[in-house]
Amino acid sequence: MKTIKKIGIAIAVIGLIxxxxxKLAANKKKSQEETRIVAQxxxxxxxxxxxxxxxxxxxxxxxxxxxxxxxxxxFPSEVSGKVIRVLxxxxxxxxxxxxxxxxxxxxxSIDLSAAEAAYQNALTDNQRYENALKTxxxxxxxxxxxxxxxxNAKAQLDHARIKVGDxxxxxxxxxxxxxxxxxxxxxxxxxxxxxxIVNVSSLKLRVEVDENHVVNYKVGDNIKVKxxxxxxxxxxxKISFIAPKASSSLNFPVDIRVSNGAGNELKAGMYGTAxxxxxxxxxQNKPVLTLSRxxxxxxxxxxxxxxxxxxxxxxxxxxxxxxxGDWVEVLDGLKDGETVVTSGQVNLDEGAVVKxxxxx
Numbered sequence: 001m002k003t004i005k006k007i008g009i010a011i012a013v014i015g016l017i018x019x020x021x022x023k024l025a026a027n028k029k030k031s032q033e034e035t036r037i038v039a040q041x042x043x044x045x046x047x048x049x050x051x052x053x054x055x056x057x058x059x060x061x062x063x064x065x066x067x068x069x070x071x072x073x074x075f076p077s078e079v080s081g082k083v084i085r086v087l088x089x090x091x092x093x094x095x096x097x098x099x100x101x102x103x104x105x106x107x108x109s110i111d112l113s114a115a116e117a118a119y120q121n122a123l124t125d126n127q128r129y130e131n132a133l134k135t136x137x138x139x140x141x142x143x144x145x146x147x148x149x150x151x152n153a154k155a156q157l158d159h160a161r162i163k164v165g166d167x168x169x170x171x172x173x174x175x176x177x178x179x180x181x182x183x184x185x186x187x188x189x190x191x192x193x194x195x196x197i198v199n200v201s202s203l204k205l206r207v208e209v210d211e212n213h214v215v216n217y218k219v220g221d222n223i224k225v226k227x228x229x230x231x232x233x234x235x236x237x238k239i240s241f242i243a244p245k246a247s248s249s250l251n252f253p254v255d256i257r258v259s260n261g262a263g264n265e266l267k268a269g270m271y272g273t274a275x276x277x278x279x280x281x282x283x284q285n286k287p288v289l290t291l292s293r294x295x296x297x298x299x300x301x302x303x304x305x306x307x308x309x310x311x312x313x314x315x316x317x318x319x320x321x322x323x324x325g326d327w328v329e330v331l332d333g334l335k336d337g338e339t340v341v342t343s344g345q346v347n348l349d350e351g352a353v354v355k356x357x358x359x360x
Contacts (some may be wrong), residue, residue, distance in 0.1 A: 044355040047344035049308060050295060051359070052334045054287040057324045061276040063207035063254070067227070069268045070257065071173050071199035077188040079103060079166045088195075090180050094171045100195055101182060105167035108160070115153070115160035122146070122153035175199035176264075198268060202259045205237060205272045208251035212322055213276050214242065223256050228271040235259075235266070237274065250301075290327040292360060295340040296320075300328065306341040306348050307334070308356070313341060313348045 081103040088100050129146040132138040179196035188194065205225060209217075217223075217239060225237040237256035246252050256274055260266050297304045303320060306313040318333030334340070341348065342360060 044311075044353045045313075045344060045347050046357045047306075047308075047313070047341045047348070047354045048358045048360065049339045049356050050292040050342045052289065052291045052330060052338045052340060053336055055290050055327060057286060057288040057290065057327065057329075061209070061213045061322070063209050063274050063276065065205050065207040065272055065274070067203040067205050067258070067266055067268055067270045067272050069175075069198040069200050070202045070204055071175060071197075072268075073173055073175075073197045074193050075100070075169075075171070075195040075197055076190075077103070077169070077192045077194055078190055079108075079163065080189045081105065081167065081187070083182050083184055083186045083188060086180065086182060086184055088177050088180065090177050092177045093175070094177060094197065095174050096171055098171045099168050100171055100177075101169040103167040103169065103188065105164055108164045108167055112157075112160040112164050115157040119150075119153040119157045122150040126150040169194060171195075171197060173197060173199055174201070200260055200264050200266070200268055202257055203266055203268060204240070205256045205258055205274060207254055207256065207274045208247060208249060209254050209276065210251050210323070211246070214252045214254065217242065217254075217276065224275045225256060225258050226273045226275070227266055228273070230265070288322075288324070288327075289330045289334075289336060290324065291330055291334060291340055292342050293323070293326055293328045294342040296328075297345045305334075306345055308339040308341065308354060311353055313350070313352045313354050315348075315350050 083101055084104045085102040086100070087102070088094055088098075094100065126143075126146040126149070129138050129143045133140065133143045175197040176199075177195055178198045180194075181196070182188065182192075182194045219239050219242060221239045223237045223239060225235040226233070227235070235258050237258040239254060240257040241253075241255035243253040254274075258266065258272075291305070293300060295305045296302055297306065297315070300320065300323075304315055304317055307316050308314075316333055319331040321329035321331045323329075339359075341354070343358075344354075348354070
């Protein structure tokens with residue numbers, strides 16, 4: 001009986017081992033199948049795409065910037081002293097040469113009186129020596145010394161007069177007092193800022209223009225300008241400067257001088273738009289072969305895009321032209337109807353299999 005019992009236990013153990021083996025084999029097969037499915041899905045890279053096609057584009061070129069004063073001056077003091085009078089307020093219109101403030105000139109007045117007295121003495125002495133020379137009473141050397149003394153006295157007098165004049169603070173440009181930084185009783189020294197004066201009778205709009213358009217313009221050309229606060233009003237500006245060198249953005253700074261209205265309706269700091277366009281541009285939109293600017297690998301300057309053919313991505317070098325917001329003109333390298341990748345390029349290599357998730 002014991003022998004039969006042992007045989008039964010052995011058979012049961014063997015059966016369990018065989019059953020476990022079948023179970024492990026089934027699990028391995030299932031795991032391999034799942035791995036194969038994942039591998040197949042990983043073979044394709046998800047991307048967004050867009051069509052290269054002709055679009056109706058307004059080919060007028062616009063550039064934005066802010067209006068700046070034609071002239072701006074942070075007016076500094078040239079002397080030291082106590083301010084005794086301020087003759088203008090913020091918002092006052094001033095002309096070149098107008099007195100803005102008066103600084104106490106006690107010491108300067110004393111120096112001026114002394115310089116005037118010294119000059120009169122030198123003048124009298126020189127006249128006496130000049131007369132004496134005619135009768136032989138003095139030598140030519142003595143006359144030359146008196147002339148030099150008179151010259152030095154005149155220079156000191158002129159210097160003293162300038163210092164007294166500097167105590168009358170005068171505007172050097174026409175404009176409006178934008179800031180008054182002193183009050184009666186303020187003490188100033190050379191370099192102390194006293195007034196900020198801006199001339200807004202005309203303003204300067206600085207914009208940046210790309211190389212495709214800047215070559216069509218020169219200094220003196222008229223440009224239409226708009227201000228964001230006056231959307232229905234148009235101003236006429238004139239190009240006053242075109243930079244000979246591009247900025248870091250590869251565009252060229254251009255200054256446009258705009259005459260202000262009688263009420264100075266344009267203010268420095270306002271947002272403005274310059275419209276660089278020809279008459280033909282203004283009358284119609286033109287169909288232009290374009291692609292999304294997001295299609296470029298590593299930015300517009302690379303000139304490279306991924307094109308989708310038969311479910312695979314192929315890197316292609318193209319020649320781009322003008323920029324129109326989200327769209328870029330295609331000059332060479334692509335045809336109407338081709339599909340380009342606009343998102344997911346970072347994961348792509350030449351010939352990579354792609355899965356299109358979205359088409360713009």
